[in-house]
Amino acid sequence: MNSWVFCCVVFVAAARGCSGQCRFPPSLWCSSFEIAEKCQVTSQCKEWTYPSINEAKPVNFTLYYESLCPDCRNFFEGQLNLAYTKVGGIMNLTLVPYGNARERQIGRKWEFECQHGKEECVGNIIETCAIYLVKNITVYYPFIHCMETTDGLPEDAAAKCASKFKGIDLDKIMGCSKGSLGNELEHQMALQTNALQPPHTYVPWVTLNGVHTEDIENKAETDLVNLICQTYQGPKPAGCKKEENNQLHSCQRN
Ligand SMILES: *[C@@H]1O[C@H](CO)[C@@H](O)[C@H](O)[C@H]1NC(C)=O
Ligand SMILES: *[C@@H]1O[C@H](CO)[C@@H](O)[C@H](O)[C@H]1NC(C)=O
């Protein structure tokens, strides 16, 4: 570690002020991932000292769902949200809103038929357009999560949710959802869903690093945080720790 980098790390840590849990001299701060986390210099250490730590790939987790299915909505509200909040940093989440829908081609357009009626198709396409237009999951996840946990018509939920979060252009998303772009994008979701091996037989249906088994599905529905943590090959982030950290976050003398 050259001295400039060292100073930088020391400076940033000092600027954070006291940290009751960091009981290590600065020379050891980057010596392990755990110590770096305690001393709140993880990102500095990652960047400067052990870039190899970044080599662990995030766990691919894909959710195949349909917008109005009650079990899908429960999954969004419970396991998925917990995992996204606690261990989102090690999870590459992909959302595929299509589920048990069917499609057929009429002229140059696709006609969709959804399990929970026309409104469900509307919801699927709005969410598909949000994913496509917003691109950054950090921005569209809260919007889609909000839609999936808001009762009422998808169009109303979209308006309500768009006003709650930054970076969501409701007009653009609704325009997309009603036009040929949304139609084509939803067809892509259909292709992705229909390509599943084994084919899905219910929703929510998940794949972990591309694989679906009953065991993976059960674990995802009961303790997704743990499933992601167990699958991740890199050092476990704080969100993976079982016990909540009850220690006071106040200044303590070493
Ligand atoms: C996740 O998917 C991408 C794209 O298919 C692949 O390159 C990557 O290796 C996968 N990650 C893991 C952990 O399997
Ligand atoms: C995340 O998943 C998408 C597909 O769902 C894939 O294209 C992309 O490569 C993955 N990214 C990483 C870092 O694994």
Ligand SMILES: *[C@@H]1O[C@H](CO)[C@@H](O)[C@H](O)[C@H]1NC(C)=O
């Ligand atoms: C995604 O959005 C978040 C929150 O606004 C932002 O911090 C992050 O830099 C964005 N990522 C990309 C790749 O633009």
